[in-house]
Each structure stands twice: as C-alpha cells, then as structure tokens.
Amino acid sequence: MTTHYAHPSLARILDLLGPSAARLLAAPAGCDNPVTGHSVLDVTEEEGPAHEGAILLAVGMRPDAAALLEALPALGRAGAAAIALKTRGADTGPLVGAATAAGVAVLAVADVIPWRHVDALLAAAAGNRGPDAPGLPSAAAVGDLFALANAVAAMVGGAITVEDPQQRVLAYSNLPGQPIDDARRDTILGRQVPLDDHYLRIYRRLWRAPGVIRIGDASPLPRLAVTVRAGSELLGSIWAVESGTPLGAQAEQALADAAGVAALHLLRLRRATELERRARGELLRSLLAGKTFSAARFGIDCGRMTVLALELPASSATPAGVLGLQVADLVTAYAETLTSSASCVVEGQVVYALLPLAEDVPPTRVASLAETVITRAEESLHTRLRAGIGSAVADFADVPRSRQEADRVLAVLAAQPHRAHVASIQDVRCQAILLELEETIVNDPRIQLASVTAMLRHDTERGTRYAETLLAYLDAFGDTTVAADRLHVHQNTFRYRIRRVGELFGVNLQDADERLVLWLQLRLLLSQKRAAPATAQGLPVVGPHQVADQD
Known part of the structure; x- marks a missing residue:
C-alpha cells in the first residue's frame, strides 16, 4: 500500500x-504553505x-x-x-517590496545553476513529500x-549499489553480513557494470519500468532495481541484492522511497561536480591564456604537468558544446x-586537459590515456577524435607553451591524415617546426624572397x-641526375631549367x-x-619586376 503525503511546504x-542553490529574499505569508508544483512564468498570460x-x-x-x-x-x-529568479547582482529592493505587498515569496536562484537543473531539483523536491520515510535520513542530513x-x-x-546513467558505481553499502556474489564484487572493484548485451537488455527494461522491478537473471543472486529520476530526467539507479528470504513488497516500497531521496543526492552531486568543473575550467582557461596561478588553486602537488588536446570533428550530429562536455x-x-x-575545459572544437604527472609516470601513459578516450568516444559517442600532447613542464608559467605544442600536434595530424590519431610533440617535432615556419613565411611578406614569389x-x-x-x-643536393629522375625529365631539360632559373629570377x-x-x-x-584549391592558392602578389619571359 502506498502512503500519500501532502504537498511539501x-x-x-x-x-x-539547500542554501547554495536558492535563498529566500521575501516570504510575506511565511514558509509553511504547501507548494503544488512549478512552471515557467509567462507575464503575458x-x-x-x-x-x-x-x-x-x-x-x-x-x-x-x-x-x-x-x-x-x-x-x-x-x-x-x-x-x-536569478538576480545577477541587480538591486532586488523594488522586487522584494512589490512581492511583499502582493503576498508572494521570492527565491533567488544561484546564477551559476542552469535553469534545466533548477527544474530538475524542484521536480525531485516536489516528489519528496511529507516526512522522510521511516529509517531514511533526510537529504539535508x-x-x-x-x-x-x-x-x-x-x-x-x-546489499545496495547506487549507479549513474552510465552504469558507473557511485556508492555501495558495506553493512556486516551483506550477501555478495561475483557480479557485485566485480562491479564494486571495477566501479563499472559490465556493458555486455545481457546487461544492456536488463537496463533497457529498467529504464522503461515505472517503478521497482525484480531481476532473476542478472547474476547468481536475484536483484531488485529502481530508477532514480527528477521529473523525466534519468539520474541513475539503485540495486538491491536478494539472498535467502525473497525481498517482499515492503522492501520494494522502501527501495521506491529511497529513489526520491537519492534523486536529491544525485542532483546535488551533479550540481557540486558541475560547479567545481566550471570553476576549474575557468581557472584552466585563464592559465592556458597565460595567466599564472599557484599550484594550490588547482590542488596539484606534483612537479610535472602536460596539456592533452582532443580535437572534435568539424561535422557531428551532436552540437560541439554538448559533445565537448561529453568528451571532457x-x-x-x-x-x-x-x-x-x-582539469578540463572546452574551447571551440578542442577539449583541453591539464594532467599533473608524478615523477615515475612515463610519457607513454598519457598517450595510452588518449588512445583509451578516443576508443571510448568512438564506441559510446560515435565520434572520432584526434589527440595532441604537449611537453611536460614543471612551472605553471610554461603551461601555455605545452598547450601551444598540443595545438601544433593537432595541426600536424590534420595536415597528415595518414598518421595515427594520437601523437606527442616529441613524435612530430620537425613537422611542427615546419608548420610554424610556413605560417610565418606566408603571413609575413617581409621574409618572403622576391625570387621565390616571382617564380611561383x-x-x-x-x-x-x-x-x-x-x-x-636542392632536395638532391645539386645532383642533377637524381633530381631529373625524380621529375621524370631528361637531364638536359633539367639543366636548362636550372640555368633559366638563374637568368629569370636572379x-x-x-x-x-x-x-x-x-x-x-x-x-x-x-x-x-x-593543398589549396586552384582558385584560392593565396600566392603573394608579384612586384613591379615581375618576369614575362617564356620557358
């Protein structure tokens, strides 16, 4: 039998x-009145x-x-x-006065929390009605x-496990005498449920179910499972291992009640994670741009750091902003x-990660990490990435250089698609230098030879x-025989052209x-x-001494 509670106050x-999500600015009628729901305010209706x-x-x-x-x-x-509403530092005096006169309370929502998360938080809070279920601690406690x-x-x-929507284990119970089987042990140790076809079918059934389901073929021990949701948003799931006496209707009701409390926890965890990620991301964005910070600001206690850059595909069904966060x-x-x-931050089409490295971590471990992320992104996000790795540096002031090197590696990989999808600056140092020189020569007419410009x-x-x-x-070090063979022309023709080069272009x-x-x-x-199209080769303009002679 399900207990029906009154609407929460x-x-x-x-x-x-919680106070970090919303604070009360005015409550002219007090805070004891019930809240029936929430919706977007349209002042025109x-x-x-x-x-x-x-x-x-x-x-x-x-x-x-x-x-x-x-x-x-x-x-x-x-x-x-x-x-x-979000105040964003504006004066709230007139609003508080008008709301007090009208008998309407005013809540100031934290500016950094997206409205979709406010909606999910309110949906979860509205679903947690009345007093907490007996034995369940409150979300605040x-x-x-x-x-x-x-x-x-x-x-x-x-025995209980709490998972996120990606089947990663977020928490598990550790009371004495809990039943355990190989599946529970392996899941806890790996912090990840095996993603084989059998389990994927179970999860698809769970996502569609309106409440608690009983699973007899998940492992040697049967399970109860329930989704954790805030409104229509899936936040995760709770699993209970059954052993000995079957878990009855009372256990199912307790698991269903727990899902409401867990929703608030998972929303708070997500909010805290996103706030921390955003704060660290802004710090990293400033650091990559050249501003320096102390190691304590990043919580880094080791002496080496490197920048890993992952380039998103230019065309993808998923918007770059969303895909970037998923890759991060x-x-x-x-x-x-x-x-x-x-720390990770998304900048346009590139996801940057600052990776602190212990002294005993070899550079190959960073490349292995990049390979793993690329493989996982291809499997789960259906997208192919490229990864560039900058030099390991010991000082925060050198982090921008590591970022620039990672960018240069990505440019080399883009220009040479036959290469692997992961490389470090050490792997492509020569090609990176040539790319940088090419940009300098093309963009600075002062260092372009007039003879080369006229020749082209x-x-x-x-x-x-x-x-x-x-x-x-020049490639053949002046050996006309080798050079002529490479161009598939007669040696006399080749020598004639070289002589004309001297005559025509000085x-x-x-x-x-x-x-x-x-x-x-x-x-x-x-x-x-x-590499450029014939109509957009961008050759420098020839000066007043352009050559008009025929070959």
Missing part, C-alpha cells in the same frame, strides 16, 4: 534545495488556477523588470507560492551517498588512473615548372645561405599550393 523545498501554490520560474527576467513588478499583484491574487546506501540496505534487507567527462573519468586532479607567380600564369625543378635540385645557387632559404620557402609554399 516552501520551507521543505528550501531545505531540500492571465492568472488562473495553474498558478495556485506554484513556484513560478522568472527565466531571463531581471529583478527590476517592469513587466515582472506589474505582474506581482495578479500573481498574489492567483495564490502563487513564490517566484524564482545525509553527508554522502555511501551513508544513504547503508541506510537503504538496513531498510530493504539487501570521458577524459576526467579515465584520467583517474593517471592522476586525481585533472610565373609558374602559375605560364604553366612552367621552375619552382618544382629548383626544389628537386637566383645565386653558389650562396649556401640563399640555397637554404630558397629550399625552405619553396618546400613550404609549394606544399601549401598543392
């Missing part, structure tokens, strides 16, 4: 949300029964918005319990999920095998091959310095020209 809602006892979310409205202040008397007449798992285990009479979650989860204080323009306009011929000559091949600069610029600019 405003005081109860505030207690369940007329007041009606839907507003009675409801918390109305003033999404996107400033505390001093005239439309909001003008709507308060009508909301008071409709019996609204409260309005909730329980310090962590492990204490909740032990409390639920004592009520249900079976993967990096954070798998980085725990390497370090306990990794002449070849483009006249269909000649002087630049290619000279590069082959090239002095007897000067070692000029040979070096010619080789470097021709190699980089011809490579760029081959």
Whole structure:
C-alpha cells in the first residue's frame, strides 16, 4: 500500500534545495504553505488556477523588470507560492517590496545553476513529500551517498549499489553480513557494470519500468532495481541484492522511497561536480591564456604537468558544446588512473586537459590515456577524435607553451591524415617546426624572397615548372641526375631549367645561405599550393619586376 503525503511546504523545498542553490529574499505569508508544483512564468498570460501554490520560474527576467513588478499583484491574487529568479547582482529592493505587498515569496536562484537543473531539483523536491520515510535520513542530513546506501540496505534487507546513467558505481553499502556474489564484487572493484548485451537488455527494461522491478537473471543472486529520476530526467539507479528470504513488497516500497531521496543526492552531486568543473575550467582557461596561478588553486602537488588536446570533428550530429562536455567527462573519468586532479575545459572544437604527472609516470601513459578516450568516444559517442600532447613542464608559467605544442600536434595530424590519431610533440617535432615556419613565411611578406614569389607567380600564369625543378635540385643536393629522375625529365631539360632559373629570377645557387632559404620557402609554399584549391592558392602578389619571359 502506498502512503500519500501532502504537498511539501516552501520551507521543505528550501531545505531540500539547500542554501547554495536558492535563498529566500521575501516570504510575506511565511514558509509553511504547501507548494503544488512549478512552471515557467509567462507575464503575458492571465492568472488562473495553474498558478495556485506554484513556484513560478522568472527565466531571463531581471529583478527590476517592469513587466515582472506589474505582474506581482495578479500573481498574489492567483495564490502563487513564490517566484524564482536569478538576480545577477541587480538591486532586488523594488522586487522584494512589490512581492511583499502582493503576498508572494521570492527565491533567488544561484546564477551559476542552469535553469534545466533548477527544474530538475524542484521536480525531485516536489516528489519528496511529507516526512522522510521511516529509517531514511533526510537529504539535508545525509553527508554522502555511501551513508544513504547503508541506510537503504538496513531498510530493504539487501546489499545496495547506487549507479549513474552510465552504469558507473557511485556508492555501495558495506553493512556486516551483506550477501555478495561475483557480479557485485566485480562491479564494486571495477566501479563499472559490465556493458555486455545481457546487461544492456536488463537496463533497457529498467529504464522503461515505472517503478521497482525484480531481476532473476542478472547474476547468481536475484536483484531488485529502481530508477532514480527528477521529473523525466534519468539520474541513475539503485540495486538491491536478494539472498535467502525473497525481498517482499515492503522492501520494494522502501527501495521506491529511497529513489526520491537519492534523486536529491544525485542532483546535488551533479550540481557540486558541475560547479567545481566550471570553476576549474575557468581557472584552466585563464592559465592556458597565460595567466599564472599557484599550484594550490588547482590542488596539484606534483612537479610535472602536460596539456592533452582532443580535437572534435568539424561535422557531428551532436552540437560541439554538448559533445565537448561529453568528451571532457570521458577524459576526467579515465584520467583517474593517471592522476586525481585533472582539469578540463572546452574551447571551440578542442577539449583541453591539464594532467599533473608524478615523477615515475612515463610519457607513454598519457598517450595510452588518449588512445583509451578516443576508443571510448568512438564506441559510446560515435565520434572520432584526434589527440595532441604537449611537453611536460614543471612551472605553471610554461603551461601555455605545452598547450601551444598540443595545438601544433593537432595541426600536424590534420595536415597528415595518414598518421595515427594520437601523437606527442616529441613524435612530430620537425613537422611542427615546419608548420610554424610556413605560417610565418606566408603571413609575413617581409621574409618572403622576391625570387621565390616571382617564380611561383610565373609558374602559375605560364604553366612552367621552375619552382618544382629548383626544389628537386636542392632536395638532391645539386645532383642533377637524381633530381631529373625524380621529375621524370631528361637531364638536359633539367639543366636548362636550372640555368633559366638563374637568368629569370636572379637566383645565386653558389650562396649556401640563399640555397637554404630558397629550399625552405619553396618546400613550404609549394606544399601549401598543392593543398589549396586552384582558385584560392593565396600566392603573394608579384612586384613591379615581375618576369614575362617564356620557358
């Protein structure tokens, strides 16, 4: 038999949300009135029964918005319990005065909490009605999920595990004499449920079920399971191991009641995790841009750090912002095998991770981590990533350099798709240097040789091959026989072209310095020209001494 409780009071809602999520600015009618639900406030609609006892979310409205202040008397007449809004540092005096006169409470929601999470928190709080179930500690009193798992285990009479939607174990009970089998032991030790087809079928059944389900084929010992939700949002699941006497209807009811309390815990855990991740992400964003911080700000106590950069695909069915957060979650989860204080931030199409490294951690471990994340992203997110790894540095001031190197590695991998999807700066140092030199030469006309500029323009306009011929000559260290074979032309033709290069463009091949600069610029600019479309090769404009001679 299910017990029906009255709607929770405003005081109860505030207690369940916690002071870090919402604070009371005004309560002219007190906090004991019941809250019947919540909805988004639309100041253009007329007041009606839907507003009675409801918390109305003033999404996107400033505390001093005239439309909001003008709507308060009508909301008071409709019996609204409260309005909730983000103050964002604005003056709330006029709002508090108008709300007090109208008899409507005012809740200030933390600016950093997304409205979708406010909606989920209120849905979970509204589902936790009346007094807590007997034996279940309140959400405000329980310090962590492990204490909740032990409390639920004592009520249900079976060993408990709490999981997130990715089937990762968040907490488990450890009361003496609990039943255990191989599946429970392996799951706790690995902190992850095996993701084979058998278990995936069980989870699909669980996600569709409206309440507690009984599972007889999960392992040697049967189980009870229930989803944890906030409204329609799936937050995780609770599992109870059955041993000896079957768990009856009372145990099922206790497990169902526990799901409501667990929802608040999981929402608070998610909120705390997201707030911490956002704070660390902002610190990391500033650090990568060149601002320095103390190691204590990042909770880092080892002497080396490296930047791992993971590039998201340019085209994906998932928006880059969402996909970036999903990849950041993967990096954070798998980085725990390497370090306990990794930080991630999403910048455009790249996810950056700052990985502290103990002295005994070899560089290959970072590459292995990147390979694991790429494999997992391909399996679970259906996306293919590239990963670049910067140098390990000992000083926070050098972290931007490690980031720049990781970016350079990604550029090399993009330019050379035949390479593996993971590389460190040590693996591609020469290619990275050449890429940087290419950018410098292309973007700075002051260091472009006039002879090279004229040669490239002449070849483009006249269909000649002087630049290619000279590069082959320099590549072969002046051996015309080898160079001619590489271009598949007769040696006499090749020698003629080299002579014409000197005559037309004033090239002095007897000067070692000029040979070096010619080789470097021709190699980089011809490579760029081959990679660019014919209509957008971006060749430098020839000056007043452009050559008009024929080949």
